[in-house]
Amino acid sequence: MSADTVAVRRRARRRPDWAGLGLGLALTLVILVPMLVVITWSFSNVWRYPSILPQQMGLKFWQATLARADVWSALVTSLSLASVVTLLSTVICLPAAYAFARLKFWGRDVLFFSFLAGQAFPKFGLLVAIAAIFLQLNLISTFWGVVLIQLVGTLLFMIWIPVAAFQAVDRRMEEAARDAGAGPLRVFWSITLPQAAPTIFSAVLLSFVGTFYETEGAWLIGAPQIRTMPVLMITFINNQPVIQYGAVLSVLLWVPSLVALVFTRRVIGSSTFARGFGG
């Protein structure tokens, strides 16, 4: 985004933007209201129909939930899964993305679009087929089985977003670094990667949060040994007639994405973050 378009946008923003306001309001209703309801539920000790507000507020269900060992082990499982998957995905996908962006090789375009194909078909059917294969490989119900299945889920945006980021890096900058005496690897590490970093960071963040919330793969491949937070939440909602357990877990689940978002805004400006998504 050039400085000019930023200025134009700012100027445009001075007039009341009715379409934007309307959209914002609609989003608030759809996202914020349910969130508020869930948060309220998590802090209600008693809330019976038809009362609009809870009869009794308190931390009863928070204490009850946090006292459970399976919640803590699920949290640890989820965090370590998300970390390992993100790390592996970064190590595998960044060099691949660089190759897609800068090198010409046989079958490049077909391979590039095949990542889209993985997302284009009903996921559950695919998962069942993979589960059948994993069963023979003794990967069902293991940590690394879940890592593998979630890794596949991150491939699309961990390749497509960094490819766009690498392609946006001015080739003359890379050439100037070669000229100054840097070999190809050094150029990648010192010039290309830092230049593409804000965009790549948003892809890494998406990968982490996406993996943390991923449910179908984790459930189908991981059950019953590997229980992630979302899987545990589903179990709670299915088995417990008390809504509050589910509400507390939902709020707990928001924590990582909230932390990640705040962290992101600190590390990189919101404008560069938006650029990562093509804003």
Add this chain to the structure above:
Amino acid sequence: MARLTLNALGKTFGTTTAVAAFSLDVKDGELVCLLGPSGSGKSTLLRMVGGFETPTSGEVLIDGEVVTRTPPERRPTAMVFQSHALWTHMNVFGNIAFGLRIRRLPKAEIASRVGRVLALVGLEGYGKRQTNQLSGGQQQRVAIARALVLEPKILLLDEPFASLDQHLRERLREEVRDIQHRLGITTLFVTHGQDEALSLADRIVVLKEGRAEQVGAPAEVYRSPATPFVAGFIGSMNRLPGSVEAGRFRHGALELPLEGVPDGPAELAVRPEHLVVRAAPGGGAASLRRLTDYGTHRIIDLETSEGARLKAQVADGADLPQGPGLQLEPTAWAVFRNDQVIARSPA
């Protein structure tokens, strides 16, 4: 301190030829300008010297050593790019120090060398600035400093001032000339601006479609263009179609005696400052159309009886009569036929 030799250098992209069997010898400390319109192959030529393009034929030698296949990081060349190509995630110091850090020089030496080169381009104390806090001219100075700090044998400049305004361009041009003289560094300078080439170069190479049309000192290229293309590309040039008959060039009432030239069609090339215009009481070859005062000089637009338009530089011009009645006398000229010079005014 180095000599650059290009030996029948060629580059083709698919079926198009960007550079065709180009040879050139650049002497130690010489500044050579590659001048040509876009698509003339001048940038491709420079990029082959820098190692960013692999030649399809021929070789590049620096101090007699073949570097045709050497990657840019192992060539003793340094390039200044048109877009300056500064690394925006580093400050000014970081940009200039990058190459020295790769060479693993001690910190103190890096600091002193960066300081020295910053002073050389007139940017003392700018080391801690971010590159986007600099003006266009300052950014280009940093790019020049970044190239110079490596003490290259050959300095390559790829239209470095193209994105700057006229004033700044002229100032930086002088500074680059000064620095180049002081360091005595062999330099190859690509430009499409003829005034840039004329004011900077020891020698100019005029390129067209990947071939050298003429190689020579600025005065030589300006005064004695070898082809109509060079004549038209450098400076302002009047071109009059006509014919040679019985040892005389004719265009309407304008006649020039030529010696030893066979009859046939020909084209007369004469610069506005080499065209003397006088009032001819009995009617002349051209009529006055317009007079434009540029402050330093005046230019009159003329139309010949044959319908061709000309420009001439005059001291006053106010004394010239309106209408047809002007006599033209070229003082320095060239006559071309089939892209070749067939006659030139006596020196």
